[in-house]
Amino acid sequence: MSNPIGPDSNESGGxxxxxxxxxxxMRQRWVDATxxxxPVEPDLVRAVLPxxxxxxxxDGHAWVSLVGFDMDGLRVTGLPPIPTTSHFPEFNVRTYVTGPSGPGVWFCSLDVPNWLPVLVARLGFALPYDRGSVDVQRTSTTIGWSVSRTWPDKSDGALSVRLTxxxxxxxxxxxxxxxxSRWRLYATTVGGVLLTAPLIHEPWPLTKAELIDVRTGLADSAGLPVTGEPIVHHASRVSVLVGMPRLVAKPKNARSPIVVHFDDDCGVCSASVRFLRRFTDGTVTYEPNRYLDDPVLERLAEEALxxxxxxxxxxxxAAVSKALGRTGPLGRVVGGLIALPVVRSLAGIxxxxVARNRQRISARLGLVAACRLPDSE
Structure with missing residues (x-):
């Protein structure tokens, strides 16, 4: 399929x-896209972008969207569809960005019920696909999507609309x-390098819809809480082509700084940070959790890092992987390995x-006295 957008595209498809x-x-079709x-404040979106x-x-606003659709006919070009994985429902949280290759879409999460698409998308396109149940309910005049995520974390969401x-x-x-009218996606590799892939699709047969119900837990989990009445649309079907992903090279020394927040009342945590400090570069700083003032980071009490x-x-x-990515070659390899879906699941267990028993482990290892790092370090 060549460029499918014709001269009348402003009326029929964007x-x-x-x-x-x-x-x-890759070739695919999006069916019953909902x-x-x-609209949200730009700084809210900026905080989650690489x-x-x-x-x-x-009009001065950034935008966040919940999008549900049936993936149909998914296949790698030149190969037949893979049984059981060519058709499945998907529900994603996305926002709209500009980048080195032009305007595009940044996916905060994409939930599907099958493991194989999760693995292929994460490894091949660096997209944050998650696994969970995605249920679709259809009548002649309504369509509803319900998601219950089970990996890598737990969250849920729903969207149901009345068609017109x-x-x-x-x-x-x-x-x-x-x-x-978005013709490009962006993602980042485990090492934090920006990746982009072009896509094209047929003109959208877009219709207006009426909201019946929505639950926005997936957007909340992505750090993009939304409020108020959304604008809702529906499209019956479009065919889509996806191009080869490529890395968008970063200039040398252009890595953004990161901050490692840790539980400084935990001997194991403090000892681990002392070790990391020996190898991480100048883009990494360390901050005990007693200095935190952001309610979003209250999860530190459970997560430890x-x-x-x-x-x-x-x-x-994921935090360990990110920190290791700022160390030497061996650390970056280890960080990349534990970010792989299967390894990450085992490492997460x-x-x-360790996180839930960190005080007991610290005492057993005699690390209680090392719990606080000097402020001067």
Whole structure:
């Protein structure tokens, strides 16, 4: 499929696609795409983005969307669809950004019920796919999505709408163009390097819809709480091509700083931080949790270690992986390994066992006296 956007695209499907994909790596269809969009303050979105991306604004606002659809006909170009994984429901939280390759989409989370798409998307496209149940309820006039995430953390959300026949006139609705004419995705690798991939799709058969119910727990979990009545849309089906992902090179020494927050009443935590300090570079600072004033970071009491900055926060094993990524080659390899889905699950079990018993372990190892680091360090 060449560029599918024709001369009448402003009426039927949004803006012109700015590129063609001559050698797509993946083909898919999005069926019953259901959108709910909220305006938010730009700083809220900016706080969750990595270095190199900025919120894309419409009328001074950033935007956050919940999007549910059925993935259909998913396959790698040149290969037949893989049984049991070519069709499944997906529900994602996304926001809109500008980056080195132009405007695009930043996915905060993408929930699907199958493990294989999670592994392929995380390893091949560095996209934050999560596993959970995604239930879809349809009638002739309504559609509803319900999500219960089980990995890598627990969260839930829902969106149900009443369908209408009122088509969106893109020539009269620039906000609809802004929200749906997106031809690029961005993600970051484990090492924090920005990645991008182009995509194209047919003109959206977009119609207006009416909200019945929404639960925004998935947006809350992504650090993007939304309030108020959303704008809702529905589209019956579009065919999509995805191009080869590529790295967006960072200039040398352009890594954003990060802060490692740790439980300084824990001997194991303090000893671990002393060890990390010997190897991490100048972009890393360490801060005992007694200095925290951000309510979002209250999870530290349970997690023991949190990393903020450069698109964070990261918790638990993800925080360890992020910190190790700022060390030498061996540390970066270890950090990358524990970020892989299967390894991360096993490491998460060990981490939580240690975190929940860290005071007892500290006492057994005789590390109680080392609980507080000198403020001068």
């Amino acid at each position: 803006e012109f696609c700015p590129h063609e994909i001559k050698r797509p790596v 959108f709910a969009h909220w 270095a190199g991306l900025e919120p894309d604004l419409f 026949d009122e088509r969106v006139d893109f020539s009269q609705d620039p906000l609809a163009v802004f929200l749906t 949190i990393v903020t900055g450069d698109g964070g926060p990261w918790f638990a094993v 060990v981490y939580r066992l």
